[in-house]
Amino acid sequence: MKILVPVKRVIDYNVKPRVKADGSGVDLANVKMSMNPFDEIAVEEAIRIKEAGKAEEIIAVSIGPAKAQETLRTALAMGADRAILVETDDEVEPLAVAKILKAVAEEEQPGLIMLGKQAIDDDSNQTGQMLAALMGRPQGTFANTVEVEGDSVTVKREVDGGLQTVKLTLPAIVTTDLRLNEPRYASLPNIMKAKKKPLDTKSPAHFGVDTAPRLTTTNVSEPPVRQAGEKVEDVDALVAKIKALGIA
Amino acid sequence: MKTLVWVEHDNKNLADATLAAVTAAGKLGEVHLLVAGANCRAVADEAAKIAGVGKVHLADDAAYENALAENVAPLIAELMADHDAFVAPATTTGKNVAPRVAALLDVMQISDILSVEGEKSFTRPIYAGNAIATVESSDAKLVITVRGTAFEKAATEGGSGAVEEVSGPTDAGLSSFVSEEIAESDRPELTSAKVIVSGGRALKDSETFEQVITPLADKLGAGIGASRAAVDAGYVPNDYQVGQTGKIVAPEVYIAIGISGAIQHLAGMKDSKTIIAINKDEDAPIFQVADIGLVADLFKAVPELTEKL
Numbered sequence: 001m002k003i004l005v006p007v008k009r010v011i012d013y014n015v016k017p018r019v020k021a022d023g024s025g026v027d028l029a030n031v032k033m034s035m036n037p038f039d040e041i042a043v044e045e046a047i048r049i050k051e052a053g054k055a056e057e058i059i060a061v062s063i064g065p066a067k068a069q070e071t072l073r074t075a076l077a078m079g080a081d082r083a084i085l086v087e088t089d090d091e092v093e094p095l096a097v098a099k100i101l102k103a104v105a106e107e108e109q110p111g112l113i114m115l116g117k118q119a120i121d122d123d124s125n126q127t128g129q130m131l132a133a134l135m136g137r138p139q140g141t142f143a144n145t146v147e148v149e150g151d152s153v154t155v156k157r158e159v160d161g162g163l164q165t166v167k168l169t170l171p172a173i174v175t176t177d178l179r180l181n182e183p184r185y186a187s188l189p190n191i192m193k194a195k196k197k198p199l200d201t202k203s204p205a206h207f208g209v210d211t212a213p214r215l216t217t218t219n220v221s222e223p224p225v226r227q228a229g230e231k232v233e234d235v236d237a238l239v240a241k242i243k244a245l246g247i248a
Numbered sequence: 249m250k251t252l253v254w255v256e257h258d259n260k261n262l263a264d265a266t267l268a269a270v271t272a273a274g275k276l277g278e279v280h281l282l283v284a285g286a287n288c289r290a291v292a293d294e295a296a297k298i299a300g301v302g303k304v305h306l307a308d309d310a311a312y313e314n315a316l317a318e319n320v321a322p323l324i325a326e327l328m329a330d331h332d333a334f335v336a337p338a339t340t341t342g343k344n345v346a347p348r349v350a351a352l353l354d355v356m357q358i359s360d361i362l363s364v365e366g367e368k369s370f371t372r373p374i375y376a377g378n379a380i381a382t383v384e385s386s387d388a389k390l391v392i393t394v395r396g397t398a399f400e401k402a403a404t405e406g407g408s409g410a411v412e413e414v415s416g417p418t419d420a421g422l423s424s425f426v427s428e429e430i431a432e433s434d435r436p437e438l439t440s441a442k443v444i445v446s447g448g449r450a451l452k453d454s455e456t457f458e459q460v461i462t463p464l465a466d467k468l469g470a471g472i473g474a475s476r477a478a479v480d481a482g483y484v485p486n487d488y489q490v491g492q493t494g495k496i497v498a499p500e501v502y503i504a505i506g507i508s509g510a511i512q513h514l515a516g517m518k519d520s521k522t523i524i525a526i527n528k529d530e531d532a533p534i535f536q537v538a539d540i541g542l543v544a545d546l547f548k549a550v551p552e553l554t555e556k557l
């Protein structure tokens with residue numbers, strides 16, 4: 001079985017995003033970029049499934065600018081076998097990303113496609129579900145545990161009330177939640193090796209996908225800023241404040 | 249515009265999260281509801297009483313019992329032939345189902361809306377709520393998920409919608425429900441609690457968390473939340489997590505204890521009316537958003553606070 005892992009290049013999670021003064025978006029010039037954290041978890045899980053002898057090949061794919069090569073090299077250094085960059089400088093919305101991924105999947109025929117549950121830039125939380133719909137495949141979203149067995153995969157999902165377990169027929173789509181695993185760091189020798197692993201570059205047009213956006217962003221603004229309040233001296237002062245709030 | 253709102257429920261009772269979605273849908277036009285489940289007529293009857301509701305579509309079939317997206321999305325896509333917008337609460341069920349519907353309809357979903365600005369224009373948070381985008385859809389139909397804290401809850405009484413049975417595609421045969429571990433608790437649910445006491449990594453382990461946080465929460469009749477660090481370390485279950493990728497809460501009072509205030513955590517609670525923080529580090533970022541801060545060792549301060557309240 002092959003596993004396809006879509007990885008997105010996003011603002012590093014440690015960076016506080018700055019909104020541009022003209023309301024056109026978030027300033028990404030000279031900002032540290034990294035692999036979307038949920039996608040690291042997806043790569044890690046794919047590697048663990050391969051290490052358990054349940055998959056033969058891991059293919060990382062990214063849709064984005066030439067620089068997304070770095071993200072793919074990170075996936076290769078972690079342990080993916082090869083990578084595909086679908087290169088475009090346009091912003092591609094989840095629906096179009098899903099259409100491109102479907103086309104890639106039709107060429108590669110993976111048994112499992114493992115995505116992040118959410119990209120931390122657009123916070124859409126859509127792509128995996130959309131891909132599953134377009135391909136007519138089952139979906140195990142917000143995965144906490146993934147167990148591949150024979151021709152099915154059992155996914156324990158993080159849901160609002162706790163955990164839910166579903167069983168999906170392979171081929172299937174899984175999206176990762178935070179507690180699925182702790183991604184490994186790439187070792188230096190593996191980073192060197194990753195430079196020699198195959199990385200193909202294609203274009204959205206190659207897959208015949210129209211990436212024209214359906215949503216227009218007319219403005220991006222800062223959220224209302226919360227002012228820091230006051231510090232109280234001791235517990236007695238805090239007790240008084242809480243009582244004044246009328247909750248005790 | 250005719251909207252179709254996803255009713256969140258457990259086949260017995262209607263979940264609160266539905267009510268904010270109804271309010272959001274009401275800003276777009278006529279409000280129709282969908283109750284999909286198994287033996288869930290009682291939910292449809294309850295839903296019909298929500299103020300402002302027109303029709304309630306009841307799809308009662310074993311295939312819909314656990315709201316598996318593979319089974320309910322095709323049903324919704326069919327019903328969308330007669331509706332202009334599908335509106336779901338941004339719960340884990342809504343987030344699981346709605347994008348699948350959107351793709352079947354070939355439209356982009358608008359996730360987690362904060363406001364309705366026009367017929368096809370909405371605001372939504374991006375970058376963990378560090379920016380608010382106004383987006384306008386050019387799609388023929390809308391698929392929207394609604395942030396529960398951003399809209400008033402519709403009244404649960406006063407409506408007189410008509411319940412109409414509908415049927416749709418049955419089991420897609422792609423997936424099956426195995427089991428569920430849903431915690432039973434008398435505590436208020438995080439997304440509707442008036443007061444939340446939340447603990448972070450500083451709480452050491454699950455026993456300590458329980459000993460320090462629970463008595464204070466009991467005293468205040470509060471819901472209990474946690475940072476990701478506390479959940480990852482196993483102090484509390486995953487459904488306690490507040491933040492960008494956990495639950496979004498906006499209680500009257502949010503008390504953060506031993507939580508540093510990472511942007512991903514703030515994303516989930518900074519719309520709380522009053523924020524109280526207890527942290528031993530006076531420079532902890534949580535104090536930048538806290539209305540009331542106490543710099544102290546929580547292991548001393550919290551038990552003392554609980555006692556004095």
Ligand SMILES: Cc1cc2nc3c(=O)[nH]c(=O)nc-3n(C[C@H](O)[C@H](O)[C@H](O)COP(=O)(O)OP(=O)(O)OC[C@H]3O[C@@H](n4cnc5c(N)ncnc54)[C@H](O)[C@@H]3O)c2cc1C
Nearest residue numbers: 448449450475476477491492493494506507508513528546
């Ligand atoms: C993709 C992604 C998604 C994420 N999503 C979320 C999310 O949804 N929610 C979330 O919370 N986090 C999330 N995080 C994690 C986030 O970045 C932080 O790591 C996390 O919030 C830190 O939790 P914490 O504040 O409990 O721990 P820490 O940052 O370690 O803070 C502990 C605090 O306790 C204080 N302290 C220690 N001892 C005491 C004492 N005795 N008395 C008083 N104070 C004490 C310290 O001063 C410190 O401020 C996410 C991260 C990533 C990468």
Ligand SMILES: Nc1ncnc2c1ncn2[C@@H]1O[C@H](COP(=O)(O)O)[C@@H](O)[C@H]1O
Nearest residue numbers: 006007063115116118119124125126127
């Ligand atoms: N441009 C992209 N390239 C590769 N994968 C992507 C891209 N956009 C989204 N994804 C995948 O889809 C997941 C969810 O993204 P989103 O729906 O945008 O929140 C991410 O975690 C990635 O796994």
